[in-house]
Amino acid sequence: MNKETKFTERTFKSVGTRPVRPDGVDKVTGRARYGADYDMPGQLIGLMLRSPHAHATIKKIDTSAAEQLPGVKAVVTSKDLPDLTDGDTDLKCILENSMARKKAFYDGHAVAAVAAVDMPTAKAALKLINVEYKIHKHVTDVDKAADPKAPVLHKDCFTKGVEPAPVKPSNIAASSEFGHGDVGKGFDDADFVVERNFRTEQTHQGYIEPHACVASVSPDGSGELWVCTQGHFVFRQQCAQLLGMDMAKLRVTSSEIGGGFGGKTHLWLEPVALALSRKANLPVKLTMTREDVFRASGPTSATSIDIKIGIKNDGTITAGEATLRYTSGPWKGSWAMLGAMTAFACYDLENVKTTGLEILVNRPKTTAYRAPSAPMAAFAVESVIDELAGKIGRDPVAVRIQNAAKEGTQSSYGPVYGPIGIGPTLEAAAKHPHMSAPLGENQGRGMACGFWFNFGGQSCTHINIDIDGTVTLTVGTIDVGGARASLSLVVAEELGINYEQVKTVIGDTGNLGYNEMTDGSRGTFASSMSAIMSARKAIEELKQRAAMMWDVSVDEVSWEDGHARATGNSNLPPLSIAEIAAGAGKTGGPIAGHTELNADGAGVSFATHICDVEVDPETGLTRVIRYTVIQDAGKAVHPTYVEGQFQGGATQGIGWALNEEYIYGDDGRLQNPGFLDYRIPVCSDLPMIDTQILEIPNPNHPYGIRGVGETSIVPPLAAIANAVSNASGVRMTHVPMSPPRILAAIEEAETTTA
Amino acid sequence: MSVLVNSTINGDNVSFSCDADETLMDALRNRVGLKGVKEGCGTGDCGACSIRLDGALVCSCLVLGAEAEGRTVETVEGMSNGAELHVLQTKFLEHAALQCGICTPGFLIAAQTLLEKNPSPTETEIRYALAGNLCRCTGYDKIVRAVQDAAVVMKKGRKK
Amino acid sequence: MVTINIWGALRPAVNGAASIELDATTIRDLFEKLEAQYPKTLPYIEEGIAVSIDGTIYQDSWSHPLPTDAEIYLLPRIAGG
Numbered sequence: 001m002n003k004e005t006k007f008t009e010r011t012f013k014s015v016g017t018r019p020v021r022p023d024g025v026d027k028v029t030g031r032a033r034y035g036a037d038y039d040m041p042g043q044l045i046g047l048m049l050r051s052p053h054a055h056a057t058i059k060k061i062d063t064s065a066a067e068q069l070p071g072v073k074a075v076v077t078s079k080d081l082p083d084l085t086d087g088d089t090d091l092k093c094i095l096e097n098s099m100a101r102k103k104a105f106y107d108g109h110a111v112a113a114v115a116a117v118d119m120p121t122a123k124a125a126l127k128l129i130n131v132e133y134k135i136h137k138h139v140t141d142v143d144k145a146a147d148p149k150a151p152v153l154h155k156d157c158f159t160k161g162v163e164p165a166p167v168k169p170s171n172i173a174a175s176s177e178f179g180h181g182d183v184g185k186g187f188d189d190a191d192f193v194v195e196r197n198f199r200t201e202q203t204h205q206g207y208i209e210p211h212a213c214v215a216s217v218s219p220d221g222s223g224e225l226w227v228c229t230q231g232h233f234v235f236r237q238q239c240a241q242l243l244g245m246d247m248a249k250l251r252v253t254s255s256e257i258g259g260g261f262g263g264k265t266h267l268w269l270e271p272v273a274l275a276l277s278r279k280a281n282l283p284v285k286l287t288m289t290r291e292d293v294f295r296a297s298g299p300t301s302a303t304s305i306d307i308k309i310g311i312k313n314d315g316t317i318t319a320g321e322a323t324l325r326y327t328s329g330p331w332k333g334s335w336a337m338l339g340a341m342t343a344f345a346c347y348d349l350e351n352v353k354t355t356g357l358e359i360l361v362n363r364p365k366t367t368a369y370r371a372p373s374a375p376m377a378a379f380a381v382e383s384v385i386d387e388l389a390g391k392i393g394r395d396p397v398a399v400r401i402q403n404a405a406k407e408g409t410q411s412s413y414g415p416v417y418g419p420i421g422i423g424p425t426l427e428a429a430a431k432h433p434h435m436s437a438p439l440g441e442n443q444g445r446g447m448a449c450g451f452w453f454n455f456g457g458q459s460c461t462h463i464n465i466d467i468d469g470t471v472t473l474t475v476g477t478i479d480v481g482g483a484r485a486s487l488s489l490v491v492a493e494e495l496g497i498n499y500e501q502v503k504t505v506i507g508d509t510g511n512l513g514y515n516e517m518t519d520g521s522r523g524t525f526a527s528s529m530s531a532i533m534s535a536r537k538a539i540e541e542l543k544q545r546a547a548m549m550w551d552v553s554v555d556e557v558s559w560e561d562g563h564a565r566a567t568g569n570s571n572l573p574p575l576s577i578a579e580i581a582a583g584a585g586k587t588g589g590p591i592a593g594h595t596e597l598n599a600d601g602a603g604v605s606f607a608t609h610i611c612d613v614e615v616d617p618e619t620g621l622t623r624v625i626r627y628t629v630i631q632d633a634g635k636a637v638h639p640t641y642v643e644g645q646f647q648g649g650a651t652q653g654i655g656w657a658l659n660e661e662y663i664y665g666d667d668g669r670l671q672n673p674g675f676l677d678y679r680i681p682v683c684s685d686l687p688m689i690d691t692q693i694l695e696i697p698n699p700n701h702p703y704g705i706r707g708v709g710e711t712s713i714v715p716p717l718a719a720i721a722n723a724v725s726n727a728s729g730v731r732m733t734h735v736p737m738s739p740p741r742i743l744a745a746i747e748e749a750e751t752t753t754a
Numbered sequence: 755m756s757v758l759v760n761s762t763i764n765g766d767n768v769s770f771s772c773d774a775d776e777t778l779m780d781a782l783r784n785r786v787g788l789k790g791v792k793e794g795c796g797t798g799d800c801g802a803c804s805i806r807l808d809g810a811l812v813c814s815c816l817v818l819g820a821e822a823e824g825r826t827v828e829t830v831e832g833m834s835n836g837a838e839l840h841v842l843q844t845k846f847l848e849h850a851a852l853q854c855g856i857c858t859p860g861f862l863i864a865a866q867t868l869l870e871k872n873p874s875p876t877e878t879e880i881r882y883a884l885a886g887n888l889c890r891c892t893g894y895d896k897i898v899r900a901v902q903d904a905a906v907v908m909k910k911g912r913k914k
Numbered sequence: 915m916v917t918i919n920i921w922g923a924l925r926p927a928v929n930g931a932a933s934i935e936l937d938a939t940t941i942r943d944l945f946e947k948l949e950a951q952y953p954k955t956l957p958y959i960e961e962g963i964a965v966s967i968d969g970t971i972y973q974d975s976w977s978h979p980l981p982t983d984a985e986i987y988l989l990p991r992i993a994g995g
């Protein structure tokens with residue numbers, strides 16, 4: 001069904017205000033229940049056994065001793081999760097990742113699991129499982145894995161997307177190309193061309209809550225799963241398929257979620273928990289330790305990017321070309337593809353060509369991390385644009401403004417843009433006081449732009465008007481950072497009532513139709529669109545009921561400020577929502593509004609960041625001393641939470657730029673699976689993060705809303721690299737720019753100039 | 755081996771039994787039922803499990819349950835005065851100093867400890883006092899502002 | 915007839931063309947005719963193809979009409995964080 005969801009100009013009463021969130025008090029008093037905070041009666045404790053080898057064939061698993069240990073109720077291996085994926089390759093990868101089948105593909109890959117009466121028994125049982133491995137050569141480095149001489153992970157992996165298809169298997173799982181024009185000609189027209197290789201290391205989403213779930217499968221084949229997830233409907237569908245259960249019989253309830261950033265869009269331990277519960281015939285709680293989270297749940301890609309950009313003396317960028325190699329873990333992903341699509345998306349280019357190569361390595365399966373793949377590509381592109389601006393002696397902001405994409409530009413990934421915000425964010429940056437603030441010794445300023453698509457997708461919401469006139473909105477998208485407040489605001493706006501009268505709750509999979517994940521910045525965009533439609537239906541119903549109460553035709557009833565008004569008869573006093581609801585039993589029963597839709601048309605999102613750093617030339621230590629985020633939100637429903645998204649994304653980007661990286665030893669083992677050695681930014685590392693929200697309405701949303709969650713992580717890598725370059729005179733091409741890397745670059749620059 | 759532990763938890767006398775090698779974090783969560791004590795790492799690196807033991811800020815994942823014998827334990831559950839929230843709790847809500855909220859109990863306890871010792875901290879002092887608590891969602895900006903604001907309100911309250 | 919622009923990795927499945935002409939009126943119709951005329955596109959359709967119509971990306975709304983003068987782009991279906 002086509003729903004009228006186009007933007008119409010209006011003045012808002014609730015939307016744009018900053019009330020306290022409905023789930024707030026529970027979260028400051030310790031009441032809120034997260035993944036690990038829930039227990040089922042009689043539950044067992046589950047534990048996973050993980051491969052210590054980066055690449056090994058599992059010759060034999062002997063679980064008999066573990067099974068005989070008193071208190072052990074179930075031991076599962078891949079045999080207990082038969083392959084029911086029926087040709088669905090994505091699901092097959094999820095299955096292989098959740099429990100290794102013939103081969104273990106990375107340090108930390110699950111090979112068996114136990115469920116026992118308590119943790120000490122479960123730990124003892126793990127020690128009794130005997131796995132015989134045949135160890136193979138492994139490869140963890142992105143460039144080495146792409147080398148034809150590298151050990152091949154899958155003998156049946158022939159690069160997809162190239163013609164003719166290769167005859168030899170390799171670790172290059174797929175290639176995808178985007179672009180238009182003729183880059184060769186573009187480079188010929190350029191006055192300056194810069195060509196460089198950039199590398200970024202693998203980082204983790206770093207949510208503070210480790211994965212956790214409680215699974216219960218009954219002998220009648222029905223099941224329950226309590227889990228911290230970004231998408232309980234997707235989890236239900238995939239778990240039911242993997243375990244051969246009826247979808248309707250598996251009820252998945254999402255807990256409060258302690259951060260996800262993409263990492264909780266993927267199944268890790270849930271199918272195993274269900275398999276353990278099914279075998280033990282009792283509920284099983286399965287949680288990851290922090291070490292498990294690092295070793296075995298979704299980091300982002302490590303990358304190696306070759307880039308070439310040409311510019312004319314007048315500032316026109318004549319061509320951009322990039323080959324982007326992204327690790328995807330042991331199975332094919334579409335991460336390099338996303339890098340190839342987003343790399344040049346900020347610019348209006350006549351000639352552009354990008355090629356993304358998905359590289360298989362012996363590292364955990366890559367998963368989405370906030371605007372997945374875009375930050376690394378932006379790091380390369382935005383660094384080179386700064387360098388080119390320097391070569392022609394122009395201001396980097398001015399060069400970007402000159403080349404920025406605008407309405408009508410053919411994007412580097414294909415389609416023509418509608419109204420977009422890159423130009424306005426750049427103009428705002430040029431005018432921002434931060435841009436002209438004085439800098440001290442060893443300090444430098446940098447800026448960079450970023451792009452993300454944003455998604456919509458399947459959504460379903462339900463509104464109940466309760467008999468006292470309060471309103472319950474039930475949504476199927478997880479609230480990762482204040483969405484319940486935003487959605488309550490939207491419903492209050494549409495119904496013309498107070499925010500306090502609306503309570504938004506997240507339904508479980510039994511309450512609502514299918515909803516896609518809270519990912520791709522879709523939560524507020526898509527659920528608000530659906531909530532607005534549900535509210536409009538409820539208003540129609542409220543008008544009907546008022547007409548019945550007045551005994552007039554519904555055409556003579558209008559809805560204004562939370563009241564029905566009789567347009568034809570001014571003697572009839574308006575009826576409030578509470579008055580109509582109180583009489584609902586006599587006018588046809590409960591009043592509700594329900595919507596299901598495909599929220600397509602999520603508007604693309606752009607941001608510009610400005611950053612000042614101070615680089616200590618003795619130690620190479622870099623501190624961010626001032627940071628400003630400017631981003632288009634379409635319409636900021638709850639501006640405080642929009643700012644929060646900007647600040648959080650920028651901070652993750654700062655960590656990525658300066659500290660965070662997966663470090664693998666020669667043995668293929670992860671050497672820093674903990675927050676002590678994988679250091680995310682702490683409070684004392686950072687300044688305040690200033691924000692400026694621009695509002696360029698999205699034409700495809702009734703209120704003009706765009707997703708805001710992801711774009712903020714895209715510019716920081718490049719903004720900081722550009723600032724470091726301006727502070728210390730060295731161009732950093734390898735992220736993270738940790739003190740040893742910066743020091744080495746400074747020393748190298750000194751020896752070459754000396 | 756199990757041990758029986760008697761302590762004062764959020765003002766009440768509580769006895770619980772736990773394994774001799776069980777952490778206070780696990781004991782508080784699983785034996786006493788105080789799930790507001792969060793586990794982010796179990797190794798003392800994230801501060802999500804922060805509590806006060808005899809008034810001192812500790813990571814409860816680095817303390818044994820048995821060590822609580824005869825001592826006073828304070829967790830986020832005991833922070834409000836009945837239905838009346840602590841100023842820090844109110845300010846965290848007003849400033850949206852939480853997104854996912856998993857780090858919040860730990861930050862509240864750490865900030866409470868700071869403001870008791872130093873009622874008018876500078877921004878830098880706040881940042882260093884909270885450096886043992888990780889937050890991945892907020893970028894800390896709104897947390898620092900909430901603590902600054904709470905400090906002002908609490909000082910005014912004391913002057914009255 | 916509508917002109918359909920094809921992204922790089924899909925081009926080998928349509929004999930290397932950067933754009934093709936199809937007599938399709940909706941997104942569903944487009945996929946049916948694409949598969950019928952270029953069977954090698956089937957695995958891509960199964961993996962998920964998004965359709966951009968005048969710059970707005972549709973991932974799911976298969977009943978959406980394709981105006982004849984619209985700019986239509988096929989893209990791989992994308993995922994986010």
Ligand code: FES
Pocket residue numbers: 792793794795796797798799800801802803804813814815816
């Ligand atoms: S759980 Fe105790 S410090 Fe992280």
Ligand code: FES
Pocket residue numbers: 208258259851852853854855856857858888889890891892
């Ligand atoms: S609010 Fe999510 S970790 Fe702090």
